[in-house]
Amino acid sequence: MAENCTAKGCKLTVPAGLAAEHLCVMHFTLVIENECAEMRRETALSNTSHERQKEFMKKISGRGESLVTVATSGFSMSDELKARVLSTLLTLMNTRENIDRSAMRQSAMRRFVG
Ligand SMILES: [Zn+2]
Incomplete structure (x- = not known):
């Protein structure tokens, strides 16, 4: 049974591969773009912990x-x-x-300080 996208005002069909997301391809890409912007912002602003970086990478893949x-x-x-x-x-x-780059910067920094 094909389901419709749950994004507001969208009536497109959800492909089988995105059933868990309840989104059409278009809205799925929008969600990803937002998540990526968020991850980049967080990585740029703060000293993201190693755990958090691993979380991001898992999400990305x-x-x-x-x-x-x-x-x-x-x-x-x-x-x-x-x-x-x-x-x-x-x-x-x-x-x-x-x-990856920010992780390398951080470990170089730690070596420098420590
Ligand atoms: Zn949609």
């Missing part, structure tokens, strides 16, 4: 997996939506890189 699974599942998507999926994957990759 989980989101990436869901997105790729849906994109390659045969669910029909417009070219525009495909482009959106690709740009969201890029956001995930860049966010991951961002967190």
Whole structure:
């Protein structure tokens, strides 16, 4: 039974791969973009703990997996939506890189101080 997206005002179908999210592909990418912006902000502003960084990375790879699974599942998507999926994957990759860099900076700093 196909379900409709739970985002406000959206009537699009939720693909099988996103059943757990209750979102259409478009709104799923929006959620990911927001999460990534949030993770980048937190990483840039504070000394994110190692645990928190691991949490972020787990989230990023989980989101990436869901997105790729849906994109390659045969669910029909417009070219525009495909482009959106690709740009969201890029956001995930860049966010991951961002967190890696900040983790390296932090450990270099610790070595410097300690
Ligand atoms: Zn939607």
